[in-house]
Amino acid sequence: xxxxxxxxxxxxxxxxxxxxxxxxxxxxxxxxxxxxxxxxxxxxxxxxxxxxxxxxxxxxxxxxxxxxxxxxxxxxxxxxxxxxxxxxxxxxxxxxxxxxxxxxxxxxxxxx
Numbered sequence: 001x002x003x004x005x006x007x008x009x010x011x012x013x014x015x016x017x018x019x020x021x022x023x024x025x026x027x028x029x030x031x032x033x034x035x036x037x038x039x040x041x042x043x044x045x046x047x048x049x050x051x052x053x054x055x056x057x058x059x060x061x062x063x064x065x066x067x068x069x070x071x072x073x074x075x076x077x078x079x080x081x082x083x084x085x086x087x088x089x090x091x092x093x094x095x096x097x098x099x100x101x102x103x104x105x106x107x108x109x110x111x112x
Contacts (some may be wrong), residue, residue: 005069005072010073
């Protein structure tokens with residue numbers, strides 16, 4: 001089966017039962033914390049930077065995305081996560097960014 005945000009959200013509802021958008025976001029935060037902990041271990045040299053570790057890291061990334069996919073169920077009629085990502089990227093590529101020097105940035109707010 002090819003999974004997408006809709007089928008993942010449906011599976012989560014069947015498997016775990018009802019949730020709220022807030023409880024789902026809080027759960028996603030817990031999954032993100034697990035990802036950060038693994039990346040911290042990698043940065044501290046407690047894990048090797050290899051293909052095996054990459055698989056562990058990407059599984060944590062997947063956990064975050066899987067939990068976040070469930071949020072779309074609380075907003076029927078809104079875009080799927082995939083469609084929202086596409087639309088948001090169209091916005092992002094046209095924004096002006098202030099770089100932080102560490103490989104990240106913040107978009108410059110549009111004048112109101």
